[in-house]
Amino acid sequence: MSFEEKRAWIYALVAAGVPLVYFATVLGQAQAVGVAEVAYVRPMLTAIGVAVAVNVVAHIVAGIVSPGEADRKDERDADIHRYGQRAGYYVLAAGAVVALGLTLADYENFxxxxxxxLAFVLDALTSSVTKIVAYRRGL
Structure with missing residues (x-):
């Protein structure tokens, strides 16, 4: 497994795990009180910060464990990275359209x-899974 594939796995696991905790926490609150009263801002910012920190630390650890691989990146890695990012951008754009629709329809800020x-989470998952599949099956 190349180092770039390891990075995609790390990104996918963090992009799946941290939001699960966030959504479980926030949606649990939403069932107890109305969405207008849910304190979601601090948990969301915490989830984003934790995801960034865990990704950075996990990539550093992966680099320490495999120091010879960390600097190796070839043309195939670059192509797979672009391919995965492109797939994620489509998901992110669709999510932005949904958020815009919610705004225009006067939904709660929540x-x-x-x-x-969720659009950013799905973007991260889509790009990571697309990269992992491309590493396993080819472009």
Missing amino acids: WIANALY
């Missing part, structure tokens, strides 16, 4: 912010 967060 739904708009969470739609945008």
Whole structure:
């Protein structure tokens, strides 16, 4: 497994795990009180910060464990990276359109912010899974 594939796996696992905790916490609150009263801002910012920090630390650890591979990147890695990012951008754009629709329909900020967060999460998952599949099956 190349180092870039390891990075895609790390990104996918963090992009799946952290939002699961966030959505479980926030949607649990939403069932107890109305969405207008849910304190989602601090948990969302915390989830974003934790995801960034865990990704950075995990990539550093992966680089320490495999120091010879960390600097190796070839043309195939670059092509797969572009391919995965492109797939993720389509998902992100669709999510932004949904968030815009929610805004135009005058939905609560809770739904708009969470739609945008979900769009970024799905973008990360889509790009990572696309890269992993491309590494396993080829472009």
